Amino acid sequence: MRPDLEIIQQWVQPGHHVLDLGCGDGTLLDFLQRERGASGFGLEINPDHITTCMGRGVAVIEQNLDTQGLGNFDDGSFDIVLMTQALQAVRRPDKVLDEMLRVGDEGIVTFPNFAHWRLRWGLTLSGRMPESEALPYKWYNTPNIRLCTFKDFEALCRQKGIRIKSRRVVDGQHQNSWLARLWPNLLGEIAIYRITRET
Amino acid sequence: MPDTLPADSVGIVTPQTYHFDAPIDLACGQTLENYDLVVETYGTLNADASNAVLICHALSGHHHAAGYHSAEDRKPGWWDSCIGPGKPIDTERFFVVSLNNLGGCHGSTGPNSINPETGKPFGPEFPVITVGDWVKSQALLADRLGIQCWAAVVGGSLGGMQALQWSLDYPDRLRHAVVIASTPRLTAQNIAFNEVARQAITSDREFHDGRYYDFDIVPRRGLMLARMVGHITYLSDASMGEKFGRELRDQAYKFGYGAEFQVESYLRYQGERFSESFDANTYLLMTRALDYFDPAYEFGGDLSKALAAASCEYLVLSFSTDWRFTPARSEEMVNAMIAARRKVSYAEVDAPWGHDAFLIPTPRYTDIFNAYMDRVAREVGA
Numbered sequence: 136m137r138p139d140l141e142i143i144q145q146w147v148q149p150g151h152h153v154l155d156l157g158c159g160d161g162t163l164l165d166f167l168q169r170e171r172g173a174s175g176f177g178l179e180i181n182p183d184h185i186t187t188c189m190g191r192g193v194a195v196i197e198q199n200l201d202t203q204g205l206g207n208f209d210d211g212s213f214d215i216v217l218m219t220q221a222l223q224a225v226r227r228p229d230k231v232l233d234e235m236l237r238v239g240d241e242g243i244v245t246f247p248n249f250a251h252w253r254l255r256w257g258l259t260l261s262g263r264m265p266e267s268e269a270l271p272y273k274w275y276n277t278p279n280i281r282l283c284t285f286k287d288f289e290a291l292c293r294q295k296g297i298r299i300k301s302r303r304v305v306d307g308q309h310q311n312s313w314l315a316r317l318w319p320n321l322l323g324e325i326a327i328y329r330i331t332r333e334t
Numbered sequence: 335m336p337d338t339l340p341a342d343s344v345g346i347v348t349p350q351t352y353h354f355d356a357p358i359d360l361a362c363g364q365t366l367e368n369y370d371l372v373v374e375t376y377g378t379l380n381a382d383a384s385n386a387v388l389i390c391h392a393l394s395g396h397h398h399a400a401g402y403h404s405a406e407d408r409k410p411g412w413w414d415s416c417i418g419p420g421k422p423i424d425t426e427r428f429f430v431v432s433l434n435n436l437g438g439c440h441g442s443t444g445p446n447s448i449n450p451e452t453g454k455p456f457g458p459e460f461p462v463i464t465v466g467d468w469v470k471s472q473a474l475l476a477d478r479l480g481i482q483c484w485a486a487v488v489g490g491s492l493g494g495m496q497a498l499q500w501s502l503d504y505p506d507r508l509r510h511a512v513v514i515a516s517t518p519r520l521t522a523q524n525i526a527f528n529e530v531a532r533q534a535i536t537s538d539r540e541f542h543d544g545r546y547y548d549f550d551i552v553p554r555r556g557l558m559l560a561r562m563v564g565h566i567t568y569l570s571d572a573s574m575g576e577k578f579g580r581e582l583r584d585q586a587y588k589f590g591y592g593a594e595f596q597v598e599s600y601l602r603y604q605g606e607r608f609s610e611s612f613d614a615n616t617y618l619l620m621t622r623a624l625d626y627f628d629p630a631y632e633f634g635g636d637l638s639k640a641l642a643a644a645s646c647e648y649l650v651l652s653f654s655t656d657w658r659f660t661p662a663r664s665e666e667m668v669n670a671m672i673a674a675r676r677k678v679s680y681a682e683v684d685a686p687w688g689h690d691a692f693l694i695p696t697p698r699y700t701d702i703f704n705a706y707m708d709r710v711a712r713e714v715g716a
Contacts, residue, residue, distance in 0.1 A: 152675070174675075174677070176672065176678075182681075182698055182701075185679075185681055185702070186698075186701045186702050186705045187705070188679070189649065189679050189681075189702060189705045189706045189709070190705030190706070190708060190709050191709065192709055192713075193679075194647075194677045194678055194679050195679050195680075195681075196668060196672070196678070196679065196680045197680055197681040197682055198680075207665070207668075207669040207672065208672065209673060212672075212673075
């Protein structure tokens with residue numbers, strides 16, 4: 136399993152009801168159901184991913200976060216709401232975060248860090264929009280329309296009264312390195328945040 | 335039938351009639367003392383009877399869902415596109431049961447059957463049947479066939495309503511409910527269309543208050559009109575536009591009121607053909623069953639409360655251009671399932687054919703149906 140998913144699954148307890156926003160082919164939910172005894176739904180818009188989910192027994196709802204939101208989910212109806220590598224692709228990440236913590240007690244968010252040194256360096260040297268393993272697209276066709284840095288995200292959380300319960304920073308291979316722990320906003324490529332409402 | 339049988343066809347099939355002697359109490363308060371159900375089955379029931387799939391038919395459907403009755407048949411069963419070897423409802427893996435519902439006109443006891451008390455056809459005396467009554471009779475059929483728990487109950491439109499009702503009335507007797515192009519209740523507009531259809535039938539002079547059998551006649555015009563208006567609601571503006579546009583049968587306007595446009599002639603033809611093969615009282619009954627269907631009613635309109643009794647998993651599918659039972663109606667159902675913490679998967683399939691899309695195998699529809707049913711089969715070891 137991808138190391139970031141490995142980290143996330145440790146935070147899910149047996150019996151947890153989980154909502155996975157942008158669940159892809161359902162790998163994580165499938166694992167959580169079978170190995171962690173969790174239940175839940177995935178939301179997805181990619182037709183092939185939806186079919187794969189259905190074939191493997193992951194409950195998947197075709198639903199677009201940008202246009203449909205999460206209005207069909209009741210307050211506090213999930214223990215955990217997950218969003219892996221999708222925050223940067225939604226139109227209003229701030230509103231999605233609010234919604235995540237409305238329908239769930241806890242949120243787990245992962246996204247690529249736009250302040251990683253290689254991206255900074257690439258921009259400085261070439262003067263062109265950076266590309267990387269985590270961000271492999273061209274500026275004109277990228278689905279990642281809301282890129283931010285770890286610092287940006289944490290500032291938004293502070294502003295919104297969202298408490299960061301924990302943060303794990305990994306590199307492009309999703310490995311946890313001591314350097315990335317030391318200077319996350321410079322050396323970390325992907326962060327995994329565990330967030331909740333400030334009580 | 336084509337000259338050689340396609341490899342993915344169930345082939346020549348023969349319907350069977352099951353007679354039930356025990357009286358069945360109906361939602362309307364009446365009792366049917368005994369009745370027949372006409373049934374077709376495809377595939378083989380496995381040793382632990384875990385691979386059975388029930389097909390529930392829609393308004394004008396019947397037991398003949400797949401294959402051919404004889405080599406002379408022009409067309410296969412109504413859902414042949416989805417039932418057969420290697421098809422989504424794979425008859426190599428599943429034992430498929432398809433029946434003509436009570437009140438139907440294709441062999442199961444209905445308004446055109448002889449009432450044993452009078453020796454004459456029931457006609458208007460035949461009780462109004464509900465979706466719940468159908469499900470009850472289907473459960474008795476399952477008992478007869480030795481099926482304690484269906485791997486899946488599957489249906490489109492009115493058939494989907496039966497699948498949903500199954501999950502509420504017999505939660506431990508099905509593992510999956512597949513609800514396609516359906517709705518948790520009819521809207522005022524849906525009921526309005528049904529009422530036009532009923533008025534067309536009952537105002538036909540040949541209807542004779544439903545006793546037309548006694549006069550050896552059928553209210554053909556009424557039935558034809560009913561079907562014409564119904565048929566319009568099964569198609570989309572776009573699909574009708576593509577099929578007919580404003581095409582004329584001849585080159586120029588005739589400045590009269592005959593069937594000049596192709597779409598007029600098509601509707602008339604479809605209506606006429608239907609009126610030759612369908613019973614008017616059954617049409618009334620089926621549309622009423624549609625109108626009455628509302629499992630949330632007893633729960634103050636809250637479908638999620640009704641779903642608290644359910645335990646099966648659901649697949650809900652809608653079609654983008656279906657304006658009879660729109661994707662929004664399916665989503666209403668899905669949201670209630672989510673609120674009730676039922677396991678549900680949902681997709682809205684892009685298809686131009688309106689409500690009829692559930693009968694037409696488009697790639698995405700087939701992919702989803704295949705993937706889901708494959709998983710159901712694996713789950714029951716089929």
